[in-house]
Amino acid sequence: MKSHMERFLGKKSSIQRKVVVVYLLIAVLPLIIITLSASAIYYRSFLKEAYGLVEQNARQHETVVQERMSAYENVLYELITKKDYIELSRNINTGDENSLLVDAAHMEALLRSCVYTYDGIRSITFLADSGRYVTYSKWYGSMNEYIWSEPEQRRDIHDEIEKSQKLTFIATVNLSNSTRKDDYVILMGYPVKNLRTKEQSGVLVMALEDDVLLFDDNRVKQAGKMDNSGVTTVIVDNNDKVLAGGGPANVNEGYQNYLKEEFGGRKGISENRRKIGGTEWTIVNIIDAAVYQSEIYHFIKIVFILMITITCLFFVILYFISKKYIGAIQKIAQNIHDFKGTDADQIITDLNEEDELYVIVRQFNTMTARVNSLVETLRQRNEEIKIAAISQKHAEIKALEAQINPHFLYNILDSINWRAIEHDEEEISNMLGTLGSLLRYSVSxxxxxxxxxxxxxxxxxxxxxxxxxxxxxxxxxxxxxxxxxxxxxxxxxxxxxxxxxxxxxxxxxxxxxxxxxxxxxxxxxxxxxxxxxxxxxxxxxxxxxxxxxxxxxxxxxxxxxxxxxxxxxxxxxxxxxxxxxxxxxxxxxxxxxxxxxxxxxxxxxx
The missing domain is CATH 3.30.565.10 (Histidine kinase-like ATPase, C-terminal domain)
Incomplete structure (x- = not known):
């Protein structure tokens, strides 16, 4: 066993053994450290980027919901500010039975035109203070199939909107009156008043599909199950009840119960919450870190397999190469050690010129000749620099000798000034005197x-x-x-x-x-x-x-x-x-x- 190891790794003091040890210390060990460090850094940065994307998605989600709610509010406000609608609502609230059918038909036509403004609007209903109501729905043909046929439910919704006296959201309400299938919607309501007299005749209620609170891709899925991204999005109200995103079976269910049902006691589950401005709703992104960890572990596994494969391959290659070249390298090292660089112009070896290692000897000899040439060139260049420096010094001395003495300028200005005084040119004299003072001050x-x-x-x-x-x-x-x-x-x-x-x-x-x-x-x-x-x-x-x-x-x-x-x-x-x-x-x-x-x-x- 020992002989086989020495054959592969070389003897204790051999170059072959040293090369192997140095490779392990310089290449393999740092590679392992770098791989582990890079994997840890990659894992942290990957999670950080993932959480950043989740936060960005939540901001976009909030913007989308706000824009949708604003669009629905505009439809609501446009309707309650129409003069015809206000008159019809007053007639339905306080009018006699003879004109009720006609007024209700006219109002239903107005409601129909608004319902089809956006896909997310399910129905619009007018609830009069007197208990009467007019509604139009995309889905329900029979009044008995949904909650507006129940006077008590109408009154509860009417009173809640009337009490707030402002735009009111009621989430989430089961619009269906049937036990066969639930139909959850979000109600948006506003009091209907005469713009001049402020007299109230009732409230206008718009029913919105609950998936308007979700992105389009989540609206298509609507199942709330976690996809390959490791993120599930649900919307909860101020009581932490699920409004959307968890599927129909989870609507109005407590958020904590929803977590237990969907994720059980799974570790690595975290959440990111973001309040939707202007509402009492919150976007909750549920993040499963295990999805990201599996990808990181897969990456680390591949890196280690590659590293081990490359290391083993290197050892095999090193063994065959060193067996042939270590002896020749030792000969070259000895010749370079014996070379004094003074008497001989080149290294003398017995290597074959066709051998690859002969290139080292040839390049060393070429380098020696180039060094000698560069030394000679440097000596000549130094002589040229000395000559140039002497010439530059002489030029500077001549330039200094050619400079005009500033006192010559002062004397000339004084002479011109006296001539101006002799000719009574006081303004010119003042200016020359001032200029002379400026020159004396600035030239010094x-x-x-x-x-x-x-x-x-x-x-x-x-x-x-x-x-x-x-x-x-x-x-x-x-x-x-x-x-x-x-x-x-x-x-x-x-x-x-x-x-x-x-x-x-x-x-x-x-x-x-x-x-x-x-x-x-x-x-x-x-x-x-x-x-x-x-x-x-x-x-x-x-x-x-x-x-x-x-x-x-x-x-x-x-x-x-x-x-x-x-x-x-x-x-x-x-x-x-x-x-x-x-x-x-x-x-x-x-x-x-x-x-x-x-x-x-x-x-x-x-």
Missing amino acids: NIDMKVVLGAEISWLEKYIFLQRDRFQNSFDCQYDITDEAMQFPIYKMLLQPIIENIILHAFEDVKEGGMIHVKAFVRLDGKLEISIRDNGCGMTEETLAEIQKEISEKGALNSKSIGISNCLHRLRIYYQDEADIVVNSKPGKGTEFILIIPDKQEGRIYG
């Missing part, structure tokens, strides 16, 4: 912090030039507290938003544009700046896109370059401590709200 270190007052002072000059550019079509108002004026912020933080408003919000504005800048220090110590305009505003799509990109901290598109500039700098300077909020309505304007933390480190310029 943009990462420098200043107090808000300095930023507002620069902003006033910027708006002064822009107002002159756009023929004073807009103005700007400031509402800034003294505490806020001393709050430190980074330079040029507000300018992109102001420029965005001028170029986009006031694009078609000729006059009356207004920008409101408000700033104050909040209780939490942060500065809140509000910049609001009365321009054209943003479309809902544009606003939603900007708000989404702000919340997701992504890059904004080129259409919002001003906002993108401001947002990008806020994230660089303050990370997640700062925030920006955008509110806008088309035709009403836009508001930008910046929340900036107090960072006192570093030098702050006033």
